[in-house]
Structure formats: C-alpha cells, structure tokens
Amino acid sequence: MATIHDVAHEAGVSISTVSYALTGKRSVSEATRKRVEEAALTLKYLPNAGARMMGGTRSHIFALTAPMRHDTNPAVHMSFVLSLVNEARKFDYDVLLMTEDEATRGLERVTKSRLVDGIILLDVAADDERVELVRDLPIPSITIGVPDNTDGLICVDLDFRAVGEIAVRTLAEYGHRSIALVGQAEETYGRGATFPLRLRNGFDEAAARRGINTHFVFGDSNGGRLRARLEDLFNKEHPPTALVLNCDEFGHKTVESYLAAKGLRVPDDVSLLSAGTSFDMDELDIPLDTIDRNY
Amino acid sequence: MATIHDVAHEAGVSISTVSYALTGKRSVSEATRKRVEEAALTLKYLPNAGARMMGGTRSHIFALTAPMRHDTNPAVHMSFVLSLVNEARKFDYDVLLMTEDEATRGLERVTKSRLVDGIILLDVAADDERVELVRDLPIPSITIGVPDNTDGLICVDLDFRAVGEIAVRTLAEYGHRSIALVGQAEETYGRGATFPLRLRNGFDEAAARRGINTHFVFGDSNGGRLRARLEDLFNKEHPPTALVLNCDEFGHKTVESYLAAKGLRVPDDVSLLSAGTSFDMDELDIPLDTIDRNY
DNA sequence: CTGAAAGCGCTTACAG
DNA sequence: CTGAAAGCGCTTACAG
Numbered sequence: 001m002a003t004i005h006d007v008a009h010e011a012g013v014s015i016s017t018v019s020y021a022l023t024g025k026r027s028v029s030e031a032t033r034k035r036v037e038e039a040a041l042t043l044k045y046l047p048n049a050g051a052r053m054m055g056g057t058r059s060h061i062f063a064l065t066a067p068m069r070h071d072t073n074p075a076v077h078m079s080f081v082l083s084l085v086n087e088a089r090k091f092d093y094d095v096l097l098m099t100e101d102e103a104t105r106g107l108e109r110v111t112k113s114r115l116v117d118g119i120i121l122l123d124v125a126a127d128d129e130r131v132e133l134v135r136d137l138p139i140p141s142i143t144i145g146v147p148d149n150t151d152g153l154i155c156v157d158l159d160f161r162a163v164g165e166i167a168v169r170t171l172a173e174y175g176h177r178s179i180a181l182v183g184q185a186e187e188t189y190g191r192g193a194t195f196p197l198r199l200r201n202g203f204d205e206a207a208a209r210r211g212i213n214t215h216f217v218f219g220d221s222n223g224g225r226l227r228a229r230l231e232d233l234f235n236k237e238h239p240p241t242a243l244v245l246n247c248d249e250f251g252h253k254t255v256e257s258y259l260a261a262k263g264l265r266v267p268d269d270v271s272l273l274s275a276g277t278s279f280d281m282d283e284l285d286i287p288l289d290t291i292d293r294n295y
Numbered sequence: 296m297a298t299i300h301d302v303a304h305e306a307g308v309s310i311s312t313v314s315y316a317l318t319g320k321r322s323v324s325e326a327t328r329k330r331v332e333e334a335a336l337t338l339k340y341l342p343n344a345g346a347r348m349m350g351g352t353r354s355h356i357f358a359l360t361a362p363m364r365h366d367t368n369p370a371v372h373m374s375f376v377l378s379l380v381n382e383a384r385k386f387d388y389d390v391l392l393m394t395e396d397e398a399t400r401g402l403e404r405v406t407k408s409r410l411v412d413g414i415i416l417l418d419v420a421a422d423d424e425r426v427e428l429v430r431d432l433p434i435p436s437i438t439i440g441v442p443d444n445t446d447g448l449i450c451v452d453l454d455f456r457a458v459g460e461i462a463v464r465t466l467a468e469y470g471h472r473s474i475a476l477v478g479q480a481e482e483t484y485g486r487g488a489t490f491p492l493r494l495r496n497g498f499d500e501a502a503a504r505r506g507i508n509t510h511f512v513f514g515d516s517n518g519g520r521l522r523a524r525l526e527d528l529f530n531k532e533h534p535p536t537a538l539v540l541n542c543d544e545f546g547h548k549t550v551e552s553y554l555a556a557k558g559l560r561v562p563d564d565v566s567l568l569s570a571g572t573s574f575d576m577d578e579l580d581i582p583l584d585t586i587d588r589n590y
Numbered sequence: 591c592t593g594a595a596a597g598c599g600c601t602t603a604c605a606g
Numbered sequence: 607c608t609g610a611a612a613g614c615g616c617t618t619a620c621a622g
Binding site: 308309310311312315321322323324327345346348349350351352 | 591592593594595597598599600
C-alpha cells in the first residue's frame with residue numbers, strides 16, 4: 001500500500017503539501033495540486049484510515065442503530081438502512097451497524113473509542129431509551145422518528161400527518177364521503193411508534209374538516225383476523241367507498257384478495273389508496289402511493 | 296477521554312505494561328494486571344480505535360457486502376445480517392455495511408485504506424462478480440453461499456441438500472408416497488442462487504431412492520399465480536398428500552389459505568412441512584422447520 | 591516481569 | 607505558496 005510519503009516523493013513535494021492538496025484544507029497552487037493528484041492516482045494511494053482517525057479528529061464513520069422489533073417491517077427497514085449508507089458515502093462516510101444487543105453499551109463503546117463521529121438512531125419510539133443515552137454522548141446524533149422529549153436533539157421524519165391529510169383530500173376530491181383507514185398492526189401503536197398515530201391524526205382531522213365519515217381497522221399479519229375486520233367494516237350501515245391502506249405488504253394483498261372474493265371491483269366499487277408505506281408494489285394494482293417529507 | 300497514559304499513571308506502571316495487561320499479548324504478573332484493570336475501569340478507559348489500527352495491524356472491523364436483489368427476502372436477509380454483527384462482536388469486531396453501489400470499488404477502498412481486516416460476502420451467487428474481486432485482495436474474506444469457482448476461498452452455507460433430504464425422509468416415515476415441493480420464485484433459480492437448487496436436488500434424490508412420487512411448483516409473490524399452480528397440482532391424478540414449503544412467508548400464507556378454501560385440513564388431509572426458510576412462524580400453523588449446517 | 595523508545599501514517603499549527 | 611516537525615495514542619521489538 002502506498003503511503004503519503006510515496007506520493008510526496010513521486011510528486012516531488014512534502015507530505016504536508018500532499019495532505020493539503022488532497023484534503024483541500026489549504027490552498028495549493030494549481031500546478032502542484034495536479035501533480036499530487038496524478039501521483040496519488042498512479043500509486044493508487046488511499047489514506048490509511050487509522051492514521052486519518054488519529055492525526056485528524058474525524059473517523060469518517062457513523063454508527064447506525066437499527067433495532068428489529070417484532071413488528072418491524074423488514075423491507076421498509078432495509079430500504080432505510082440502504083439509503084442511509086448510500087447517502088453517507090456521498091460525504092465520505094462509512095456506516096457501522098450496531099445491533100439491539102449493543103444498543104446502549106455499544107454506543108458508548110464506539111463513542112469513547114472515537115470509532116465513530118456521529119450516531120444515527122433509526123425507528124425512534126416516543127419513549128426510546130436510546131435517546132437519553134445519546135443526549136449525554138459528546139458526539140452529534142440524529143434520530144429518525146420523533147421521541148417525546150426532543151431537547152437538544154435533531155429529529156428527522158417523514159410527515160405522516162400530511163400523508164393522512166393528503167389521502168383524505170385526494171379521495172374527497174373524487175367525491176368519497178365514507179373512507180376507512182386500514183392502519184398498522186395494533187401492537188405497533190402500542191409500543192410508542194409515533195408515525196402511524198400521526199398519520200391517523202392527519203387522516204381524522206382532514207376528514208372532520210370536510211364532514212367525511214371515517215372508519216378505522218388495525219392491520220394484521222394474520223390474514224383471517226384482518227379479513228374478519230374487513231367483513232365487519234363492509235357490513236356496516238354506511239360502508240366505506242374508499243380504503244386508505246397504511247398496513248404492510250401482506251395487508252395490502254389481503255385487502256385485495258378480500259375485495260376480489262367479495263366481488264368488489266377496484267376502483268368501480270371501492271377505491272384503494274396506499275399511504276405512508278414503502279415497498280415494491282409490482283404485484284398489486286393499487287393506484288397511488290403518497291409520501292411527503294419534512295424536517 | 297482517558298488515554299493509555301492516564302491508565303499507566305493511575306496504575307503506576309508504564310504504558311507498555313498497560314497495553315500488554317489489557318491485550319494479554321505478554322504475560323503480566325497477577326498483581327499488576329489487576330491494578331491495570333482496575334485503573335482502566337475507574338477511568339472508563341477504552342483504547343482509541345484509530346491508534347489501535349495504526350500501532351497494531353488490526354482495525355477490528357469487518358466489511359459486510361449484503362446485496363439486496365429483487366428477489367431477496369428482506370426478513371431472511373436481515374436475520375443473517377444481525378446474526379453476523381452479533382457474532383462479530385463476540386470477537387471484538389464491528390461490521391461496516393457496504394451497499395451494492397459500492398460492491399466493487401468500495402471493497403477495494405476499505406481494503407487499501409486498511410479500514411477493515413476482512414470481508415464477508417453475503418448471498419453469493421454461482422457467478423458472483425464479487426468473488427473475483429476479493430480473490431485478489433490482500434485481506435481474508437469468506438463467502439456465505441457457494442460460487443462455482445471456490446479456489447482460494449472459504450465458503451460457508453447451510454446444507455440445503457440435507458434439508459431437502461430430511462424433509463423427504465421425515466414425510467416418508469409418516470407414510471407419504473406423493474410429495475410436492477413448493478420452491479422459491481422462479482427468478483431466484485434463474486439468477487444463480489444455488490441454495491434452492493441444492494434443496495431441490497436433495498429432495499428429488501431422497502424421493503427417488505424411496506420410490507416416492509414428487510411434484511414441484513415455483514413459489515410466487517403473486518397470490519393468484521401461486522393459487523393457480525396449487526389448483527393444477529391438486530387436480531392431478533396422484534395429488535400430493537404432503538407439501539414441503541421452501542417458499543417465503545407470503546407463500547406459506549397463500550398455501551394455508553388455499554388449503555382452507557379448498558376444504559383440506561392440516562394435517563388430516565394434507566401434511567405441511569416448512570423447510571430451509573427462516574422467518575417468524577407465529578402466525579402460521581406449520582408443524583416443523585428444519586435447518587442443518589455444514590461447512 | 592517490566593520499561594524506555596521507536597514507529598505506525600496521517601493532520602496541523604508554526605515558520606518562512 | 608510550501609516545508610520541517612510535533613503530535614495524535616497506540617503496539618511491539620529491544621533491553622534489562
């Protein structure tokens with residue numbers, strides 16, 4: 001492996017000039033910068049990661065804690081993780097994966113050993129214990145998902161309230177006056193995840209403003225249970241003419257097959273709108289999927 | 296953050312003694328070792344990761360390349376990733392997550408910068424391009440999944456052939472003479488994944504040895520298509536009395552609901568055996584799940 | 591059984 | 607615009 005000395009020698013400059021030319025932390029004459037870059041390229045030079053961590057103050061690594069709860073949707077989870085890693089790379093950062101086992105002690109370990117420069121908390125619940133921990137840590141951290149106490153934190157999340165509102169507005173404009181929301185599994189609401197509740201609030205309030213009749217059923221990983229709830233739903237006096245699906249992929253499929261078995265055609269008899277979910281819809285015939293971002 | 300000097304001072308020894316006492320790379324008298332450990336504990340000392348990488352020869356980090364293909368089962372994928380991270384921690388290793396975007400250039404980067412000590416390739420296909428790459432890299436790597444050319448590689452995988460054999464043997468012992476295998480999606484076989492084929496081979500050969508009649512249908516992420524195949528299957532002259540399910544969770548559920556709709560009871564009319572899959576079976580009533588390991 | 595010291599390969603004040 | 611040199615915090619021969 002070529003070192004900074006090799007590059008300096010090849011380019012005929014000092015190692016400090018190589019460092020400055022490559023990091024851009026000091027202005028370097030156009031000519032020497034070019035020579036250094038060429039030398040680095042021909043020698044296939046990459047700075048030694050350990051030396052970079054020691055000499056400087058940055059490790060160029062983030063820690064990512066991504067807990068797998070019982071009700072975590074693996075597909076959605078993975079898409080978040082992959083996006084994060086790819087985005088980090090654009091800033092010359094790598095991502096260290098922390099498991100739940102290590103959630104607390106591990107974060108302290110990688111922080112105190114200066115292995116990571118920052119921490120990303122994925123899928124943060126309202127009363128997430130990781131939040132208290134990272135607040136005391138001397139490195140920056142951000143949460144994806146909004147905890148109850150956001151003091152001193154930078155929180156990022158999708159605007160699920162807006163998703164609920166947009167879903168209602170869209171269907172209202174098509175003339176629907178009775179709309180049902182098929183939500184996440186019941187336990188997801190229980191464990192403090194805030195996004196399904198925010199979506200539901202946006203949904204309810206937008207419907208109330210328009211005087212629209214609403215229904216709600218929990219999603220379910222058990223097809224029979226979900227089908228039974230749908231059956232109840234459509235046996236009501238004013239059954240919905242549109243369904244907003246915030247459940248998982250299996251829920252979507254169950255709804256589809258339930259409607260088909262029931263002889264209800266989409267969109268002639270019932271409209272379907274998928275909202276606030278993210279998975280591959282290739283196998284479905286859902287007309288729309290709405291997600292907005294906020295900060 | 297406490298450094299090795301702080302610990303040395305606190306324990307009244309030299310920094311080299313601290314290093315040796317903590318790493319165990321040289322014998323240290325019982326008494327001083329204890330003093331060093333106590334000092335480290337009270338100062339909450341953790342070795343600086345960058346310094347450890349530089350001074351020594353190890354970064355204590357593995358790179359994990361875990362491609363998400365179109366037919367990747369996210370749940371299975373995640374369970375592999377989490378297991379790997381947890382197992383790595385037992386050897387004082389952290390795991391750096393590489394995405395597909397960086398599969399080739401990224402591996403070279405983390406190797407040449409000495410960021411990682413080794414590479415783990417997950418879900419390796421028969422003609423996986425990553426295999427050629429890591430063969431030339433100066434650090435060790437292991438594959439999970441077996442490529443065509445295993446020269447100079449250490450390959451690890453589950454023994455899916457044995458899974459297929461065990462499935463047949465188990466059902467044969469219960470007296471079944473006509474067994475169907477519900478496999479992975481058709482495209483999974485196409486892209487060079489070897490495990491479903493190995494399972495199928497084990498299944499076929501074990502059945503042939505026993506003179507058992509076999510059927511095969513591809514799994515499918517589309518419920519209708521899979522149901523149609525099952526319908527064909529049970530309309531045959533000698534329909535199966537047992538199904539071995541190597542399909543994904545949705546496939547399992549589709550089979551269940553198909554059998555229920557058909558009026559076929561489990562296990563009275565048809566036996567079900569889940570083989571070579573890994574996901575939470577809480578929502579199913581499958582009787583058995585078999586996986587064996589080999590090296 | 592233990593210590594003084596070189597060295598790992600960078601970054602970054604300090605000088606010119 | 608550039609260089610010589612200190613220093614980051616470890617590990618590990620070299621000495622005793």
